[in-house]
Amino acid sequence: MRQEAAYNALMREVCVDRGWCGGIVDGRPSHVDDFIPESGPVSADQFVDWLFRADGLDPADDPSKWLKHRRGLMDAFLRHMGSDVVDASLLKWTFD
Numbered sequence: 001m002r003q004e005a006a007y008n009a010l011m012r013e014v015c016v017d018r019g020w021c022g023g024i025v026d027g028r029p030s031h032v033d034d035f036i037p038e039s040g041p042v043s044a045d046q047f048v049d050w051l052f053r054a055d056g057l058d059p060a061d062d063p064s065k066w067l068k069h070r071r072g073l074m075d076a077f078l079r080h081m082g083s084d085v086v087d088a089s090l091l092k093w094t095f096d
Helices: 001-017 044-055 063-082
Strands: 024-025 028-031 039-044 086-087
Touching: 001 063, 024 044, 028 044, 039 044, 044 063
Parallel strands: none
Antiparallel strands: 024 028, 039 086
């Protein structure tokens, strides 16, 4: 898979298949993309925290409750992005 399409595949899995990409938080739409900086290193752990926050969850609140989800989402990041840390510039949608 081309690196440019990796984020699309990641989002298809975590958002469409697993339902983790955002919602209405404090009366406003929220999406994981809102948390991603323009550049700089982003770890799988950070990305998963942002997925949780986009859905209105505090990842530190009852971590054992969310451990199974966290592991699955981190595995998806690693599988699609090819590393546990990538530059934020790779976490952008491609339309081709």
